[in-house]
Amino acid sequence: MQAESFLDRIGPETELLTRAATWAGLEAKVPSCPGWTVRRLVQHTTKVHHSTLALLRGGDHATFSFDLPPDEDLFEILTSGAAQLEWALRAATDDLAVWTFLPTSVPRLFWARRQAHETAMHRVDAELAAACGVTEFDPGFAADGLDExxxxxxxxxxxxxxxxxxxxxxxxxxxxxxxxxxxxxxxxxxxxxxxxxxxxxxxxxxxxxxxxxxxxxxxxxxxxxxxxxxxxxxxxxxxxxxxxxxxx
The missing domain is CATH 3.30.1050.10 (SCP2 sterol-binding domain)
Known part of the structure; x- marks a missing residue:
């Protein structure tokens, strides 16, 4: 899959995550992440998006820090961070040189893929917490997630x-x-x-x-x-x- 195909998933998956998390409520337990509440799940996903965004903007992963937003701003920051991440990756070139936690020849593709699957699986977590049914994945995207x-x-x-x-x-x-x-x-x-x-x-x-x-x-x-x-x-x-x- 091309980077653009992964980037096309970040927005929709974030929207589904937000919808399920709102339905469940921030205090709901996340059965697939023992010890976590929906609040922690949304905070985590937001922080992960911003950590990669910081890399794309020239930051150092070793010194990255992120102040978690208050509850009333949490979903807004999640949505805006996902959008900024998508835009930054779309604007990046394939010769972009940034840190990755696994070897890769194309960091832009690596992060597009990783963030798409990160967001997708945490969307599943939110839907499990909401007990509202899990939205099915496109077979090609799911197979790529298995491969990763x-x-x-x-x-x-x-x-x-x-x-x-x-x-x-x-x-x-x-x-x-x-x-x-x-x-x-x-x-x-x-x-x-x-x-x-x-x-x-x-x-x-x-x-x-x-x-x-x-x-x-x-x-x-x-x-x-x-x-x-x-x-x-x-x-x-x-x-x-x-x-x-x-x-x-």
Whole structure:
């Protein structure tokens, strides 16, 4: 996907997030982010948008700071920050040189992709908090989110995390021509863009549902599992990628 395709998602996802968060109320608990309220979720998303915006404006990620807005201004700052972020990324060129937390040859594309998926998954969190139903993702966007998680994040984020036993996990969306295999063991975690034979657990479903499942935002009953069912529990416990607890 091109950067513009990701940027086209930031505004709509922010609007959906705002709508669900308003419906839920700031004090509502976010079931997919234990310990979080909707207030903390919106604050977090707002801060993430502004942190990338600061990078694009020449800031240093190591010294970035952000004063959280009061409740009465929270949604306005979220919306305006998302719009400014989108505009800044649209104005940037592909040779833009800014910091990224994973290796990339095109930081503009990296941040467009990351912020689109960041906003999208936190929109899901807001909708889960509101208990109003989760808006389905476009299959292509969802498949890209799976790819980002399974190829880029799993190996880098969890390389140092031990697993109780080795396993292989195959992920196959039924509405997109794509698939992935995650292999985990004492030596670490690796992923490839193919479904290999003999996976210990296969997970099938619509790309939108698999995207949420892999991010621990959907239950096993929302996808189809075949093989060693305990690996689904292992995924949730060992490869937990939910939001971190807020700092004091």
């Amino acid at each position: 998680l399974l190829i880029s994040f799993v190996a880098s984020r969890f390389r140092g995390v031990g697993v109780p036993r080795p396993f292989t996990l195959g992920v196959t969306p039924l509405d997109v021509n794509a698939g992935w295999t995650v292999s985990a063991g004492a030596g670490g975690v690796s992923s490839v863009r193919e479904v290999r034979d003999g996976c210990d657990l296969m997970v099938f479903g619509m790309a939108s549902d698999l995207y949420r499942w892999a991010w621990n935002r959907a239950g096993d009953d929302e996808v189809s599992l075949r093989g060693d069912m305990t690996i689904a529990d292992l995924w949730r416990s060992t490869f937990r990628v939910g939001a971190r607890q807020p700092s004091a």
